[in-house]
Every structure is written in C-alpha cells, then in structure tokens.
Amino acid sequence: DGIFQFGSKFSKTIRFSDINYAIASKEDKTSMFLGYSELLNALDTGSTTKLTINNKRLNRQDFEQKILLPRQDDYLDGYRAEYNAMLMDKVTDSSNSVVQERYITLSVHRKSIEEARAFFDRVTADVTTRLSHLDAHSEELDAVERLRVLHDFYRTGEETEFHVDLRDLMRKGHSFKDSICPDSLEFKKDYFVMGDKFGRVLFLKEYASYIKDSMISELTALNRTMMLSIDVIPVPTDEAVREMQNRLLGVETNVTNWQRRQNSNNNFSAVVPYDLEQQRKETREMLDDLTTRDQRMMFAVVTLVHLADSKEELDSDTDALQSAARKHLCQLSTLNWQQADGLVTALPLGLRRIDALRTLTTEALAVLMPFKAQEVRDQGGVYYGQNVISKNLIIANRKELLNGNGFVLGVSGSGKSFTAKREMVNLALSTDDDIIVIDPESEYRPLIEGLGGEVVNISATSPNHINAMDMEQGYGDGENPVVLKSEFLLSLCEQLMGDRLLSAKEKSIIDRCTANVYHSYIKGGYQG
Template structure:
C-alpha cells in the first residue's frame, strides 16, 4: 500500500476572511503567512463533506487541500510543573530552540478525549482464572476502576503535533516529512519527550473518537479492504448528523462549541495552558503556529524602522519651520520606535523569531447547560490570567476543522508572538506512567493529574529496584501491592526474605508457602545442594566458592586474608570433585553413552569435614568459627532441605534467627534463591525477589559482594530484585549499595527523614522540587521512578477494602482479613 492514497472528491471554494490582525505595527507586512485555508465545500451536503480531507495514505500522510499535506505525531508529556524553577527554565529554553527550528506550519493539540472504557478494562483489569484467587482480582479491579472514575471522569489526554507542508505530490511530501522528522526527534528528545508518528489508521481513529464520542470500541478500518471495495473512509469516522449554529454546533447526541483566545495580556503564566487542559471536560485545545521567515522579519523590521525614522525627521522639520524648537517628537512615534527597537534587539541578540499564533478550543457536552458551564469555567480561567476567551461567531465549522489534528487552518484569529511568548503556551504538565497489558503493574495514581499509574518493570533495561520509607510510610504496603499484582496478573514466581514476618498473611491468602527459619522449628535448608542440571559445573563451583567466602566472613566476624580465601575455595573444589569429574567424562561421550549417577547432595557438614582435614592453621581457625553453625545449636543450614521451597509464592521468615544467624541466613536464602531463579529461567518463568531489611546484607564485604553478584544474575536471567529498607543513610555510605541503586531503574520513594533526602535524590536523579512529594508525605504517597519517568504517586487504598485489610501492617487488620470466609 506504500504510496497508495484513498481519495475524496474536492470542491474548493473561496476562503471566508475573519477578523483583522490586532498587531497594527505589521498589519500588511506579514499577512500572507496568516492567510486561512479555503474549505473544501462552502455548503456541505453531508456530514462527510464537513471533514476536510482529500486523500489519506497508510503511513499517515493526509492531503488536506490542493498540494497541502499533513502528518501527525503523538508526543509524551514531561515533568514541567513538578520540577524546580531551574529545570523549568531548561525545558523552556529547549522548547524555544525547537520552535525556532520549525520553518513550516504546525499545530500543537491537547486532546481530552473520551476514554475507551472497554479497551481500558481489557488492558488494565485483571482477568479471572478460576484458581481460587478471583476474589482478590475483583478487589484490585474495584480499586482501579474507582481511581479511574475519580480521576478524569472517563477522560484520556493525548498530545499531538501536526505538521503541514506544501509539495507538488505525495512522493515529495513523504521525502520532506522524512527529513523533517530528524529535527522533530531532536527537539523533543532534548525536552525529554518521546515522539511517534501516527499512521493512517491511528489518525482516523482520533477523528472517529471525536465525531463518534462514546463509540470508540467500534472503530475499525482496513486500508486494503477500503481500496478493494471502494468504500469511502469518511463513512467509518463521521457521525450521522452535524448541525452548525452561530455560536455552537450539535450532533445526534451532544453539543459542542468552538472558542478562541481573542485578547492576550502583556505577560502570561506558563501554567495557563495547563489550567485550561486540566478542566475535567471533553475538550480539544489547538495552538496553530505559522512561522514568519527570519530574513523576512529582519528586512521588514529594518524597513519599518527606517520609515519611523523618516517620519520623525519629517515631523521635526515641520516643527522647526513653525519655530517650535523645544517640542519633542510625538508620543505615538516615540512608542512606535521603542517597540520596533525592542523587537529588533530580541531578534538580533536573543535569537527570537516571529510567529503567527492562534489558540482554538473545542468543548463538547451531553447537554447545552453542561456546555455553557464548561465554557464559563474556561472563560473564568482566561479572565484570571487576563485573557479574553470568546466563541467563534458564524465560524463554528471552520474553527472545528482548525482545532482537529487534520492539518488545516480556516480561521484568521491569529496574532504575532515572539518565540518566548509562544513558548509560554507550554504544552507540558507532568509525566504519566501508563504501560498496561501483559505483565503490567498498578502503582496507584499520579498525585498531580490523578491518572492511574501502570508500569512494567520487565520493559526496563534493568528492572531491579528499591523501596524506601521510614516506619509508617507505607513501604510494606507498597511492596505487598506489587506482590499481589504479580501473583494475580502473571504466572511469575515470588520469593520474599522476611525478617519481621510481615508477609505471612499475603502468602497464606494466595496459597503460598511460609518457611519459618529458627533454631527451634526443625526446618532446614541446604545451601550446598546442586541443581538438577549440572552441565555448567565449573560455573556452579565458582558460585558456591563465592557463597562460602561470604559465609566464612560472617562467621569469622572480620575480613578474610588471602590464605583463608585460598583454603575456603580449595575445600569447595574438593567438595564437588566427584561431580565435576563425571561431568567432564560425560562431555566426551555421545548422548546414549552418558552416565547419570544419582550422587548424594553435599551439605555444610561435608564441607566442614573437608575443612578440618586441611593442614594449615588458618583452616583450624575457619573450622572453629564454623563449628557453632555446623554441629552446634545454630546448625539449621547444615542438613539436607526438609521443607517445600518450590511454591510459587514463597516467604522465608527469619525474624527469630537471632543476631548470630541473621546475616548468614540472608546469604543462605540468596544462594538457594539464585538456584531457583536459574531453574525458572530455563523454563521461561520470571522470578520476583523481595528482600526486606536490605541494609543488613551490606555490613560485610563478601555478603555485599555476593548480593551484588546475585543482583546482576537475576537481571540477566529475566528476574527482578527489590530491596526494601528504611536505612537510607547506611546504603548511601556503602559503595556497592550506591552502585546497585544508581544502576537500578525502579525506585519507590516514600516518606523519608529530611537528612537522607538530599543525598538520595542525587544518586537516583530526582530534583529538589520533586522531593516536596516525599517530605512529610502521607502514608502510601511519594515518588515513583520508572526508567526515565519520575512521577508523584499515591497508592493509598480505602480502609474498608479487603485488600487494605489484607496488606495493612496492622497485625489485627491483617489477621482479620486473612481469615475472612469465602476465600
């Protein structure tokens, strides 16, 4: 279909002029650049003829008038209103550079469209599986649906950039757009925004969703089929009735009105456009921009300046002739000269350009009364900012065509603005995190926009992350919400290292396994066990060696010297010598000749026996330090595993391990978990590991090193690690932890102590202005970093929700929820 166009028959008519240029200084000089386009049909005989399109192509290039082509791009929001003044200046300057780089007509559109609730439910809500956990899925769905309704009342906001160019044919237009897109990508990249071209079907969908608001789910269009059967594409997007009145319009179900900004103040807030765009109503706000070439601007200004100078000289001569030597030049001429000089200085010294600009607003409502109420709200916002907003009189149809991201402009309500004045109409507000679909996770709502936050850590380059928060900040609740998402909405495994026994309730509710490790339970885990697949036995032995270095360091209570390290490594190699030899023999054999010996799993007891047999004095010291954990009262890791550790939701409870066993148990957990993650990776299953009291593992060199190794391994094997801690300062003082944090793309930052915030913000890349969402934050609110996105989040849940009762850190609420009937 490459260059195929679907055509509509054009019927060009003379353009209807509207209004006069309000900038008297250049009334006749630049008027060619603001000339409005001509409607295709002066008197449309059908709704289809109201849609200003001649031809459309699959790649999204539309011919909207004779030799005028347009293309639309969807661009993402960036954090502007939530950043510091210094960062806002940076964004503002980048936007100015983008505007100066544009030498073709374009329009920026903010479309508060009707949300397709059916598609949203399909993408966001959890699907039932009949596995006994559908009740919890319903609870999550109720939470999300409520947040959606409370937020923007069924409104979804999108931003478009529509560019219009004049070329002889489609092929030339296509080449021109390809060249232009490099400039667009560079400009929006500097702003921190992503830009994606809309194809033909996507552009038609935007129009369909406006004309047929409420019927978004029924849109369907196929280019090949339309060409084959000769169907008019306009039939697929238009509604059945569209009637225009002097100050409003009406379709078969709703009322609409086109407004415009008639009068601007001498200065305007950069939040003005955001104020208009965040009104909870179905609106389209379009900023049409027609750049005036810089050379034309310079020459025109020079001519105008010389003309004013000549007028002043002529005026002075007349006064001198009348013997009036004391009078100054007239006020009007002084003012005119001053204005010209200021503009010339801006153009020459401040890299400013001139643009013709028009702001058109379309509002849509179910009733005329609702329409008028929305209009009154917008007009009030305008008055508050010294702007005059009025309805387009007798130009409703032309204004509608202008506001839609089609690429035409059929009204002349334009005024000249300099680059910086145009940039004040800032189209950015706050970033949105919305990555629904398979594997997506609900993270509450954006505190600023109130839109739901849906992320997907699997899409990140490094999905490992951290959850920070002081006691009472909601960090455990946040972690449980994420665990619930993963368990209910994916097939992934979840493993939790739980030093405070906070996660037993959620594991039991979801039918998981809780393994309580202490000296009195009789539960044992064997960290020296080998996986079923030992094909990479040398790699396995190397990993077990690293593990034993960490164990021995913890037992010794001090850093190991080189002789001790050599002995520890030697004993590990001796422990697995038999297995290694058989693996090496099998490598040289054919499949049918290989032996499969079922050797007995090795334990720390076996390792201890080899260690005490070594002749060095250092070996005796190591054995003595290990004795308590091998044959003494703390020997729970010296036996073969006797608990089920294959559950999909597995929690290790280590609260009662005591100080002596705490750090060692953490290492044993990670060794066991590392093997589990490798096995899952071979089956194509992701593993989520949550480590509470994460800072405990950072006390010793080898435990921190081992943790760092596991952190990298999990990422390579498709798993995801989450460190949960309140001790931010301890982490920031540890080089390994700081490196892990700096390389992790996911961070949930809840309420923090003021002394920790500044250092933490530097490491994870959060601006001081954004920290206001963390300082003194209520429980369950804070900042969420997801890749390059930083959003203010609110993951609070109503206290009467079963999910709240299950996840609350209040043990009585959790117990009550865990034992409710009907699970």
C-alpha cells in the same frame, strides 16, 4: 502512509508523548523551555505547523479490557474482584477521567505527492529528533490512525466500534467517510450540534503582555472532550528583519515630524509623547530579538473546540474556559458564524480557516507550552498510584524497562512495607511470577499465607535448616567447586569461632576434610 491531501496542500501528523514539565524544578523547566524554543525555531518557513492537544474521555470498556485483572477460576478470584473494584473507584472518583494526546501536524503546498513525501521525510526526521531531545517519544501516524483521531472526536462514546480497512473499503467501493463522520452536523451562530452532542469553537482574541506557561495546561484541564490547536506560520528571518526595519523607520519619521512641529512653534524642550516613545522602544526590542537573540517572527492563532451533552452544559463549560483565560489576562471569544471554519482549524487536519493571526516571537510562542505531566500506562502493568497533576492512574510494567530492578525508600511510617506488599499482591494476582520474600521479622507471613504461598522458618529451633555442605550440579561456574566450598566453610567456621581464632593447623584440617567429604562424589576426585 498518513499523508492527507486538500487540493495542492498536503499534511502529515506526528503523535508525541508528554513530559514532566509541570512538576520539574526551575532549572529543568528552563532547559525544557529552551529545548521547545529550539523546536519552534527549526520549523520550516515554507510550511505551516499545527500543535494539537486532544482531550479524549477514558473509554470504560477499553479501560476495563486493558487494566482490570481477568478471572482465572482459582481461589484468588475473590481478591481479583476486590482489586478491580478499587481500580474502578479510582477512575470514577478521580477528578479527571480524560487522557490527553498531543500531535504536531505539518502541512505544505506541493505540486505532487512525491514532492510532498520528500519534504515530509526530511522535516519529520528533524522534528522527531528535537522531540527526543526533550525526552518526548514520537511516532508518525498512518492513514488509519489519523482517521481514528477524527472518528473518536466525531463519534464520542463509540471508540470501540472503529473498524476501517482501507483495502477492503476500496474493494467494495465504499467510502471511509461513512464510518467516521457523525450522523448529523448542524452549525448555528455560536455553536454546533453533532449527533447528540453540542460543541462550540473558541479562539484566543486578546493576548496579555505577560502570559504564564501554565495557561494552556489550565485550559485543557477541563474534564470534557476537547481539542486545542495552536497554528504556527514561521516568517523567514530576512523578511521579518526587513519588516521591522521599515516599522522602525516609520516610527522614527513620526518622532522627527513631531519634533519639527514643536520646533516650528518655538518649543525646543518638548519631550517625545509616551505612545511614540513606547512604539520606538518596542520596535527596537523586536528588532534586537530578531538580529541578536536568535528569535524568529511567527504568526499564530489559538483555537479550541469543546463538546458537551447539553446546551446548558456547553454554556457552563464555555464560561469556565473563558474564566481560565481571563485569569491570565487573555480573552477567549466565540467564533460567530464561523463555527464550521473553526472546527476545521481546531482538528489536526493541517488546515487553517481562521485569520485571527497574532505576531509573536519564538519565546512568546513557546510560553504557550503544550507539555504538562507524563502519563504512565503500560500494557500488562501494575497499579502504583495516581498522577499528582492529572489524577490519572499510574500503571507501570517494570519488565519493559532496560533495568527492571527497584527499591523502596522513605522515612519511617511513610508506607514502605505497604508499597512492597501491594506490589506483591499485584504480581501474585496478575502473573505467574515466583515471589521470594526474605523476612527476618515475620512481617509478611499473613500476606503470604493469604495468597496461598509457602512459609519456610529457618532458625536454631526450627525443623528447617540450610545445609552448608550442599553442592548442586554446576556449582562454581567452571572453577574448582571443592576449593570454593572449602573457602566458604573456612569463612563459616571463622564466623562461629571469632575472627583470627582459627590457627593455621585448624584451617589445614578443615581444608583436607572438605576434600575428603566430596572425594567419592566427584568423578576423578580432586586432590585436597
């Protein structure tokens, strides 16, 4: 069921989707920020939580299987090949061929698996509900899916070769570790070698007094396989308040002692030194946050592991990451002689072996926002463009929506017709759907003829006409069909003659004639 056990510690992982935070308006960002703060506030104090952002390289073979149009051995295969070449160009030329997955890993100490299951049933339901309030879809990972996350990290480039059947392995007496672990793992002072990949674990050493909410998304924007984890240990509010009251009492005592020393030297007008005043102010603010502003005290540590193909590339990537952190006045440092512990901490296992904890309030922790922009990649969907933020393809399937209708809006020259034509081509090449185009300006004719469609001209001079008297089986949906047809013909004649030019006598004639025309075709007949 996806619960991992390490000694007396149990952990469970929830995968959740991204939300459109980076492109939201200021009001929407504030709402999302407060919703995320509520999620952090709701974390159980008896457990620890790990938020992980996993950058996975887009597996080309897997992508081709899901997105590209298969050959169907008809006259449109040439168009399909051109369409597929365009899609592959978009993937390879784009600045980002990485897909991001996000996990919340909950871990707790319990005496037995039954107690752990009861705990996770309660807590995962609460976390899932709060994520849904943020419009983030979430799902609990089972054992095989959690092992797949580890496999895809340890064996980058071999994602399609993951085949783990736990029952089959138990029956044969094999260990699942053989198909997940890397071929070799060698830890050096400040990096590690994993198979033919080089990796390094960094941690956030210095925090700025003011951090922008874009820092985490900028750190994970690097086009490399990496995992960034934020470990959160909530402190019970009563303990936190008691601790801050003791701190404040200590600061006030220091201030009183300083003033007493000044008074004994007959210096009665001395101003309290800046550092003591600052300590007093910050401690009071922290106490106010905890008691009046519904903030929680939390311990947090941020770790990041990234992989590269060579040592030179690894050093270059590390410099880029440290530069991105410095831009926010923070310092990312390499873990020396702790690469193994750092790797275990960064992976979504639910373990923490790094003690570089920082005390933060809920708001200060919520600034480390894990959300960026939602990716749309539906199975069997059509190409709609590229995500503005991540540069990944937008592949959407409107048939999976509650309402699949759509319309195209835009100013003149913005590409409305092109968008409609592109969607028609996508559907014609990938599905057997019927496409009906009503085209007064004959704008779509070359496209339809090119795709082998049928063009029907309807005009006063064309050989094709619409028969106003046509009536099929079931016409009228249960109502009297002759009455409905009579009303239609009356309105048609009024359109031809002009409004209010038909007299009551002429309307009566049309009504009677309509009944007489269909009299012999309808069983039993209708009285006009």
